Amino acid sequence: MRKVFMGVRLQRLREERNLKQIELAAALGISTSYLNQIEHNQRPLTVPVLLRINAVFGVDVQLFSEADEARLIGDVREALSDEAQTEHVSLAEVRELAAGMPAMARAFVSLHHRYREVVERAEAMAAQLGDDWTGDAPARTPFEQVRDFFYARRNHIPELDAAAERLYAKAGLGPHSVHAGLVRWLDQRHGIRVVPDDTDALQRRFDPRARTLHLAAHLRQGQQAFQMATQLAFLELGDVIDTLASDPALGTEETQSLCRIGLANYFAGALLLPYAPFLRAAEDGRYDIERLSRHFGVGFETICHRLSTLQRPDARGVPFFLIRVDRAGNISKRQSATDFHFSRVGGSCPLWNVYEAFAQPGRILTQIAQMPDGRTYLWIARTVGRGGTGYGEPGKTFAIGLGCDIRHADRLIYSKGLDLKDSSSATPIGAGCKVCERPSCPQRAFPPIGRSLASDLNRSGPIPYLFK
Missing domain, CATH: 1.10.260 (434 Repressor (Amino-terminal Domain))
Known part of the structure; x- marks a missing residue:
């Protein structure tokens, strides 16, 4: 004992x-x-x-x-x-x-407990007032500050897009020759040798003294090309990236360093999918993501990322909102070229098709969804991921949601067969139960913060929480 x-x-x-x-x-x-x-x-x-x-x-x-x-x-x-x-x-x-x-x-x-209640009430107020109101306030983490940096620019960085198009032409790259072209460009222009490495746990590791870029051998060619393009961003556009990341709103060196990585990744996507050719192919194919993926030789998520950046003033694509979630509802990516926002604390509405995607892996799901304020969107969702790199090692699975305002929906192949004018067919979704004001949602998990509950000992219905 x-x-x-x-x-x-x-x-x-x-x-x-x-x-x-x-x-x-x-x-x-x-x-x-x-x-x-x-x-x-x-x-x-x-x-x-x-x-x-x-x-x-x-x-x-x-x-x-x-x-x-x-x-x-x-x-x-x-x-x-x-x-x-x-x-x-x-x-x-x-x-x-x-x-x-x-x-x-x-x-x-x-x-x-009292601290968490105060935080949740403050977050609920911020969610109701919107990102425009919270934009000038410091974000809670470096990740959120970098996210807000891109959000404020509607996820479009013209300097990097223009530089990527110039390099794409100068290096003689093409949709099915990007990988070989980048290997050649790194060798001839920078004296850097690209080495596939099946022993390194990292996806990319650059040794500046040995002039060697190690890439994980398990990556597909499109993924390896993305890693090479990311390294090229630091090699050829370091000054441009440093200038962009020196924005006073980013504050600390930790946040600025994280922003540099985000900017380099933006350049990599722009180099693999150069603006004008990519926009033309997207418009010609009515934004068919799988067709674009086959044509350019990159994955579903990379195509979705690029679609959310096509906001050049003289050549705009459909303004998309992109979100990536895991099975637990954690939002790991959120990019927007629209006025749509999920709150900092929301995004976990179970009626949203991005969560249904986990039940039907690999299949593209469509949904007309309406927010509590009446705004209606066309959403598509699909799972992405890969298995572990060896036996017993965990893999990763996410669901990607890509949405646009309903007024742009007829430009997308995914609107085929949908009645875009019937607002009653839209699924009512929200930014999370704690900030959602819908009074009659049977899926509600929590009452809204700041609302008084209406309890009746003599009646019971399908709605778990009734509020005054």
């Missing part, structure tokens, strides 16, 4: 009853020195002493229960897992707090 040390709890019991050590020791039939050792965790709390405490003071033995301690440990660890918490606290320290100072631990958990 594990020894139980409950010194602080015993001290609290004595203080609550305004007893001195000698008085409590006498009441329990033990020596003062023995009680002092128990209170300072030098001796364990034994069952006979515990039973005596119960008999003399009528104290519930649950006050000294290890089961209660285990639950409290779980609550404290959950609070410490909050993304705002930066200090590492070991499990041993958590156990010490829960066992030795349970009231302090409960107060900490209670404060964290």
Whole structure:
């Protein structure tokens, strides 16, 4: 049986009853020195002493229960897992707090609950006011600051698009010769040798001293071409990228460094899919993503990314909104050339077809969806991913959602067979239950923040939460 040390709890019991050590020791039939050792965790709390405490003071033995301690440990660890918490606290320290100072631990958990309520209310207000209102406020993380950097530019960086088109022509690249052309260009222009590497866990690793670019051998040619193009961005457009990333709104060096990577990836997509030829092919094929994927030799997600960037003032494509989610509803990518936004805290509406895509992997799903404010969109969704690089290693699977305002939907092949004028056929979706004001959604998981619930003990219906 594990020894139980409950010194602080015993001290609290004595203080609550305004007893001195000698008085409590006498009441329990033990020596003062023995009680002092128990209170300072030098001796364990034994069952006979515990039973005596119960008999003399009528104290519930649950006050000294290890089961209660285990639950409290779980609550404290959950609070410490909050993304705002930066200090590492070991499990041993958590156990010490829960066992030795349970009231302090409960107060900490209670404060964290209040903190989360305040954060959720603030996020709900921000979601209702929209990204335009939150645009001038500092984002919570470098990732969000970089996302807002691209969002403010409607996901279009003209300097990089123009540079990519010039290099595409200068290097003599073509839809089915990009990989070989980039290998040749890196060798002839920069003296860099491209080496497939099946031992390196990284997708791309550049050794500047050896002038060698290592690429993971398991990558497809289109993926390897993307990695080569990303490295070329740093080699040939470093000054341009540094100038763009020096935007004062980005703040810290960590955020600026992350933005540089995002800009290099943007250039890579623009080099593999140069603006004018890609837009022409997209328009000619009514934005058929799989046809574009075959023509240019890159994956579904890469095509969707590029479609969300076609906003050159004199040659605009359909303004798309792109989102990438995992099975748990985490949004890892969000790009927009439209006025559409999912809030910083939303995007997890289960009625949205981007989540249905996981049930039908590899198949393109279409959906006409309407937001609570009446805006209607055509959405397509499909899963993307790959298996692990070896036996027993985990792979990754995401769902890509690509949407546009309903007024552009007839330009897309995916509108075929859909009644774009029948607003009643649209699926009502929202930006997440906590900020969604729809009163009659049977799929609702939480009541909206800031709304009073309407409870009726005598009636029950299909809607889990009714609010006033």
